[in-house]
Amino acid sequence: MIRFESVGFAYPGSGGRSALTRVTLTVEPGELVAVAGANGSGKSTLARLADGLLRPTSGSVTVDGVDTADDERVWDVRSLVGMVFQDPDDQIVGTIVEEDVAFGPGNLGVAPAELRERVDASLAAVGLSALSRREPHLLSEGQKQRVAIAGALAMRPAYLVLDEPTSMLDPGGRRSVLDLIDGLAHREGHGVLHVSHDATGIARADRVIVLESGCVAYDGTPAGLLSDQAMLARAGIALPEIGVLADALRALGARVPEGTMDAESLVGALWP
Amino acid sequence: MALTLTDVAFDYAVGTSLAQPALRGVTFSVAPGECVVVLGPSGSGKTTLLRIAGGLLIPSRGDVTVDGMSRGARRVDPFRGAVGLAFQRPEAQFFAATVGEDVAFGPRNLGNGDGAAAAESALELVGLSPGDFAERSPFTLSGGEARRAALAGILAMSPRYLLLDEPTSGLDAAGHRAVSEAIARARATAGVVVVTHDAAEFLDHADRVLVLQEGAAAFSGSVRDLLADADRLEAGGAWVPPEHVRAQLLARRLGRTTSPPVLDPGEAARILFASGGVT
Numbered sequence A: 001m002i003r004f005e006s007v008g009f010a011y012p013g014s015g016g017r018s019a020l021t022r023v024t025l026t027v028e029p030g031e032l033v034a035v036a037g038a039n040g041s042g043k044s045t046l047a048r049l050a051d052g053l054l055r056p057t058s059g060s061v062t063v064d065g066v067d068t069a070d071d072e073r074v075w076d077v078r079s080l081v082g083m084v085f086q087d088p089d090d091q092i093v094g095t096i097v098e099e100d101v102a103f104g105p106g107n108l109g110v111a112p113a114e115l116r117e118r119v120d121a122s123l124a125a126v127g128l129s130a131l132s133r134r135e136p137h138l139l140s141e142g143q144k145q146r147v148a149i150a151g152a153l154a155m156r157p158a159y160l161v162l163d164e165p166t167s168m169l170d171p172g173g174r175r176s177v178l179d180l181i182d183g184l185a186h187r188e189g190h191g192v193l194h195v196s197h198d199a200t201g202i203a204r205a206d207r208v209i210v211l212e213s214g215c216v217a218y219d220g221t222p223a224g225l226l227s228d229q230a231m232l233a234r235a236g237i238a239l240p241e242i243g244v245l246a247d248a249l250r251a252l253g254a255r256v257p258e259g260t261m262d263a264e265s266l267v268g269a270l271w272p
Numbered sequence B: 001m002a003l004t005l006t007d008v009a010f011d012y013a014v015g016t017s018l019a020q021p022a023l024r025g026v027t028f029s030v031a032p033g034e035c036v037v038v039l040g041p042s043g044s045g046k047t048t049l050l051r052i053a054g055g056l057l058i059p060s061r062g063d064v065t066v067d068g069m070s071r072g073a074r075r076v077d078p079f080r081g082a083v084g085l086a087f088q089r090p091e092a093q094f095f096a097a098t099v100g101e102d103v104a105f106g107p108r109n110l111g112n113g114d115g116a117a118a119a120e121s122a123l124e125l126v127g128l129s130p131g132d133f134a135e136r137s138p139f140t141l142s143g144g145e146a147r148r149a150a151l152a153g154i155l156a157m158s159p160r161y162l163l164l165d166e167p168t169s170g171l172d173a174a175g176h177r178a179v180s181e182a183i184a185r186a187r188a189t190a191g192v193v194v195v196t197h198d199a200a201e202f203l204d205h206a207d208r209v210l211v212l213q214e215g216a217a218a219f220s221g222s223v224r225d226l227l228a229d230a231d232r233l234e235a236g237g238a239w240v241p242p243e244h245v246r247a248q249l250l251a252r253r254l255g256r257t258t259s260p261p262v263l264d265p266g267e268a269a270r271i272l273f274a275s276g277g278v279t
């Protein structure tokens, strides 16, 4: 598992202002953990600590028992944890899309035949097969974000850290990436940390952690968070219109389950 | 007065094996006081359209005019000071060493004093306290802080045409409210164009909607007509409406209601609840 033990972190030159304070959490294989919180609350910092890109100022981060601060084991951590950055431009390295996706697993020493299979499967999973020969930095932002997701998938890491992976996607793309994330954790057994502002994405997690000014303000079920107006406000999450519609229907007396976030479930609940 | 694009086409990488037609003849205009929302799938050409409207790309075909002036023969750049574009990727917009300088640069450059006062009020408007952020490097901000700072840089210039490319992507709830507020204020004097995947958020503001699909207009018209046309647009892959609108479309397809979908969730609840057979 990924384990944060009382982790503190301050960026160099930030005048001692800490970005994270005493954060303790775990992500188990097969578990989908969402991380929410207002802008600047420390979510991306937490994500970068989870894959060893940053090292804690205090406390410790371990992945399957390997300390991310252990210089000798940097590559062990990198091969265990795949990361999708908030800004896809931060991770595009290849000159064509399929090279970019092959870069991570290639570095891990994956054999050519398997590499080919992984790249094709990952591009197909995000709907980019048709763009495999394009230059990644000359794509639209949503297309780039899907390249970044494919790159992390191709590494087939035990754990995946996804920092707002749907922020640039269209509604159809968002839904399919949420399905993909769900499957990675619940069908394929990856441990997944999903940073998100979006109630729809958060609702599908097993557990959600809310950061507030670098501290854990909530660690519990999505249903518990989504029915707690005060905590939602502290987490900077706005209920989407479908959630408002479900609330309004409940107020009128209809039986719509809490956490209904899609049209099919809502209509199914109204007219079973 | 208006910012007008007439039958605009654009191809990336012309003359190479990677030539890409990104726009195939789109006509579109916005006048001060109006808000136009541009929707469409990823890769449909929305950012390309905005870059052309902002004067950053020259169309392969068609005309762009700002208040009747085109760039061509004039010595004065008609876009300068009149059109402000907030990029989809805010990191690509920064150049100065501090947030304060970055935001003040535009207004100062347009002759609005040293730009400090305009910068300060723009930072306040997007919810970044100048005391905390003015001295920070724009390149070490969090994702949402960066989007807010980049937006402030455009708002500080008070452009007559304000072009926003995914202005709420990565923002928290307070950020969403700040953007709504900024649009409402800007509209008192400016024309606003919003490119977004978050239709539910902006359709309330919209006078007109353009839906792009593979570089062409799949729809152009009022919000009312958009909702009336939503079934066709969804079936054709041009637009996935917000879930609460999809729920109403679904109920209609199942014969539960005959009403056209509405944007307000409260009104939608009353319509669905009244349609009978609800458990």
Ligand SMILES: Nc1ncnc2c1ncn2[C@@H]1O[C@H](COP(=O)(O)OP(=O)(O)OP(=O)(O)O)[C@@H](O)[C@H]1O
Residues within 6 Å of the ligand: A011, A012, A013, A014, A019, A037, A038, A039, A040, A041, A042, A043, A044, A045, A046, A086, B140, B141, B142, B143, B144, B145, B170
């Ligand atoms: N390289 C850096 N140097 C100094 N401060 C930083 C740096 N990166 C982030 N920060 C600050 O640390 C805090 C936490 O940033 P972080 O990126 O983790 O926030 P976040 O929760 O991901 O926010 P967002 O939702 O906006 O992406 C913020 O106040 C931010 O300004």
Ligand SMILES: Nc1ncnc2c1ncn2[C@@H]1O[C@H](COP(=O)(O)OP(=O)(O)OP(=O)(O)O)[C@@H](O)[C@H]1O
Residues within 6 Å of the ligand: A137, A138, A139, A140, A141, A142, A143, A168, A170, B012, B013, B020, B021, B022, B040, B041, B042, B043, B044, B045, B046, B047, B048, B049, B088
């Ligand atoms: N610099 C470029 N060079 C070549 N092709 C490009 C370039 N930028 C974009 N394209 C291509 O042009 C088409 C339109 O891209 P554009 O960025 O306008 O899409 P978009 O609608 O803004 O998408 P998104 O919602 O993902 O931001 C896409 O197929 C894209 O791959």
Ligand SMILES: [Mg+2]
Residues within 6 Å of the ligand: A043, A044, A045, A086, A163, B142, B143, B144
């Ligand atoms: Mg972040």
Ligand SMILES: [Mg+2]
Residues within 6 Å of the ligand: A140, A141, A142, B046, B047, B048, B088
């Ligand atoms: Mg775009």
